[in-house]
Amino acid sequence: MPQTPSTRxxxxxxxxxxxxxxxxxxxxxxxxxxxxxxTAHLSYYGKIEGxxxxxxxxxxxxxxxxxxxxxxSRHQQLHLQLHQSEDxxxxxxxxxxHMPLQFLHQGCFQEATTQGMDxxxxxxxxxxxxxxxxxxxxGFEHEWMATKSIGSPVPPCCRPLKxxxxxxxxxxxxxxxCSSSKSSSCSTSTN
Amino acid sequence: MPQTPSTRxxxxxxxxxxxxxxxxxxxxxxxxxxxxxxTAHLSYYGKIEGxxxxxxxxxxxxxxxxxxxxxxSRHQQLHLQLHQSEDxxxxxxxxxxHMPLQFLHQGCFQEATTQGMDxxxxxxxxxxxxxxxxxxxxGFEHEWMATKSIGSPVPPCCRPLKxxxxxxxxxxxxxxxCSSSKSSSCSTSTN
DNA sequence: GCAAATTAATGATTTATTCAAG
DNA sequence: CTTGAATAAATCATTAATTTGC
Numbered sequence: 001m002p003q004t005p006s007t008r009x010x011x012x013x014x015x016x017x018x019x020x021x022x023x024x025x026x027x028x029x030x031x032x033x034x035x036x037x038x039t040a041h042l043s044y045y046g047k048i049e050g051x052x053x054x055x056x057x058x059x060x061x062x063x064x065x066x067x068x069x070x071x072x073s074r075h076q077q078l079h080l081q082l083h084q085s086e087d088x089x090x091x092x093x094x095x096x097x098h099m100p101l102q103f104l105h106q107g108c109f110q111e112a113t114t115q116g117m118d119x120x121x122x123x124x125x126x127x128x129x130x131x132x133x134x135x136x137x138x139g140f141e142h143e144w145m146a147t148k149s150i151g152s153p154v155p156p157c158c159r160p161l162k163x164x165x166x167x168x169x170x171x172x173x174x175x176x177x178c179s180s181s182k183s184s185s186c187s188t189s190t191n
Numbered sequence: 192m193p194q195t196p197s198t199r200x201x202x203x204x205x206x207x208x209x210x211x212x213x214x215x216x217x218x219x220x221x222x223x224x225x226x227x228x229x230t231a232h233l234s235y236y237g238k239i240e241g242x243x244x245x246x247x248x249x250x251x252x253x254x255x256x257x258x259x260x261x262x263x264s265r266h267q268q269l270h271l272q273l274h275q276s277e278d279x280x281x282x283x284x285x286x287x288x289h290m291p292l293q294f295l296h297q298g299c300f301q302e303a304t305t306q307g308m309d310x311x312x313x314x315x316x317x318x319x320x321x322x323x324x325x326x327x328x329x330g331f332e333h334e335w336m337a338t339k340s341i342g343s344p345v346p347p348c349c350r351p352l353k354x355x356x357x358x359x360x361x362x363x364x365x366x367x368x369c370s371s372s373k374s375s376s377c378s379t380s381t382n
Numbered sequence: 383g384c385a386a387a388t389t390a391a392t393g394a395t396t397t398a399t400t401c402a403a404g
Numbered sequence: 405c406t407t408g409a410a411t412a413a414a415t416c417a418t419t420a421a422t423t424t425g426c
Contacts, residue, residue: 008393008418013262029411046266055394062412063392068204075203075237261391261421 009052014045200243205236
């Protein structure tokens with residue numbers, strides 16, 4: 001028999017989807033009770049333990065942070081050799097949506113109104129994997145290469161769709177990488 | 192000297208965030224007009240051309256699809272060596288959110304600054320395969336490791352598994368739980 | 383086409399840091 | 405100042421994916 005009785009946890013796609021959904025929803029360091037709940041529910045989709053959930057959130061958070069840091073440093077070390085000839089170089093990585101994202105909607109356009117449909121739905125260009133169809137792309141590439149400087153106004157066909165900025169979830173760790181201020185003072189305490 | 196005047200496009204963190212936001216919102220293959228608009232807006236945050244936007248979406252879509260396929264295949268090969276000892280083996284990767292997620296709120300856990308380690312003492316129902324050599328670091332995690340088989344060690348203080356069967360939370364913002372105060376129970380700030 | 387070697391991804395451990403309490 | 409708890413960073417280890425030689 002294959003003597004792999006207890007290898008490491010291999011998450012099922014459902015489990016991964018749920019975990020990622022939770023992470024996107026703001027869950028980062030669930031406490032023991034939450035871990036128990038998550039584990040209980042995820043166990044419906046396959047074998048899982050609490051430590052797996054714990055480790056998953058730890059790793060995911062760490063690697064997300066790592067990714068952010070990496071792209072920051074990479075951008076740092078790049079901008080010193082070439083200069084952004086823009087008029088307003090934003091120094092802070094906090095984007096405050098100077099771009100209204102209306103054209104995200106493209107519901108007035110052809111497809112992909114909802115993001116849920118592109119999961120495994122049609123995938124018309126499968127088989128090409130990650131090699132980009134250069135030849136077909138270059139056929140019209142000069143179009144937007146030529147028109148990249150116009151800056152036409154955003155079509156006001158739709159209003160921004162994604163503005164759910166708050167959610168009731170609350171993790172246990174309040175000191176995260178997004179807060180540089182190590183304010184140990186309980187500002188909400190009795191004063 | 193590192194005078195690479197025409198390196199490839201290095202996206203700024205803001206640009207990446209916006210692009211990912213757009214991708215999550217459903218944009219997969221923007222047409223030339225959309226690409227031009229995206230480029231115009233993203234050029235505020237740094238040097239960018241239309242082809243960069245085009246290639247980014249191409250690559251991101253391909254990578255996403257690759258990731259999905261890998262998950263599926265990995266799960267395929269997994270279920271043959273270990274059996275889900277659950278009562279309901281899910282055959283389809285379509286998850287219908289049978290997990291309610293209310294426990295994310297944990298609003299009843301004021302004292303949950305520390306991870307809820309008062310879960311359950313020690314349920315010695317384990318001893319299945321191997322003793323976990325968790326000797327250091329997380330002194331609390333053996334608790335939910337021990338309770339992995341019982342299924343209901345949740346403290347009765349907060350068990351909000353009521354009825355909501357879908358994810359009410361949906362957000363794409365990366366700034367989330369850093370907003371709350373550190374410890375809401377620190378009524379006495381010792382100075 | 384298949385199998386060994388290589389590489390990338392990621393689950394699991396360990397170590398260091400931080401903050402609070404005494 | 406010391407200690408203890410919690411977590412983030414770093415690292416290790418294993419699995420899956422890709423590459424390569426036959």
